[in-house]
Amino acid sequence: MEEVGLLINGIYLKVPQGYTLLQAAQQLGVDIPTLCYHPELPSEGNCRLCVVEIGEYPRTRLVNSCTYPVEPGLNVQTHSEKVLQARRIVLELLLARAPKAKLIQDLAAEMGIHESRFKSEDPYELCVLCGLCVRTCREIVGVSAISMANRTPGKLVTTPFLEPSDACIGCGSCAFVCPTEVIPYIEKDGKRIIWGREFELVRCNVKLEQKLKSISTVKL
Template sequence: MVTLTINGREHQAEEGTTILELARSRGIPIPALCNHEAVKPYGACRLCMVEIAKDGRSRLVTSCLYQVEEGLEVQTHSEKVINVRRGIVELLLSRCPNVRVVRDLATELHIKEPLFPIENEDEDCILCGLCARVCTEVVGVSAISLVNKGTGKEAASPFHDVANDCIGCLSCAFVCPTGAIKAEDREGYREIPKWGVRLKLKQCETCGYLFAPEKQLQYISKHECIPEDSLNRCQDCRSKAGG
């Protein structure tokens, strides 16, 4: 265990714990839009920056990546930290002016209007990379990625074509902090317009409910070594049948 202070209060944590993990476990608010427990920390959004001090020297670090240390002094809302967060949120507000989570952060930081010109008022992707990371690290498919650099950077399927490797599991939509990834089940298919995907849904052999894309079930069968005929029923019917 190591002992450190956050905002002047002493805390103990196991070695290897990040500052963000410790802060959240103690109810200390630190904003972060690119962090999710399902994937490795990445430090893309930079909103979780905190000021640390040790041996008389201080600096700013991303709390989702920086691990606790003995004697570390952490400030989550120092003047330097707030100034950095304001700059980041001003950029996000100019990119995604109508995204609620961004507007909420702007309100907390007393930012009333975007500082920079707005290019697209309908933009809702903040380029956090969570969708691509969960697709690769958790699902193991890598159907999407962050492409290009600078102002042309975006989350997209390979070559902006249909994401042929996508299994329609919607893990990307689940972790997206802004709701940028939309999906709809209709007429027997699951459609994910952002990835150009339209996948046939499997009908439960017991109740007739269309419960998951056939491609997703095939993927699960192959990678988890589960017979395909064991996946012919929806979760409710499997639960009722006890298997």
């Protein structure tokens, strides 16, 4: 596979063509904080936490590392003052949006932010609109039972018409992938309740031997 050489924080490295800057940085062991990124899902560049600075001074700019592809000779700074300032403000904004979201609190604390200077409109909000649930439902589960609705002021993740959705199979992947644990998901008395629907839980009756057998069959 063709390789591309680039500079990350002054260190030259070669990575396969088609890698994103985030992947390249990870190969180098550089830690870039992410929120809406998941290796198994297409990146959309929503949260802007993973921004890095590229280019030569003074013509540098910030791009999101989760979507920007490596380019030969590109100069990348992952922790420059410009980058850190942007990350701090992004986290402060997210903290104002979802002040009780544990992950946001933790990410912010890592940057030395313990309280947002901005107004919090809804102290109980947990959703940061990262879109991981929507993408998981669409790309991995393949049912598209939930999506984003409205735009800025009223943007939210929901089922169509805010009603229980026929498309939902109750797999719970959305709740599992959600980084701020906002999707209500209840399991009790042999029932799972999610997105306003109830699913009967059925015990899996495939025996362990059969499972192993089927796995080896697949491998063959």
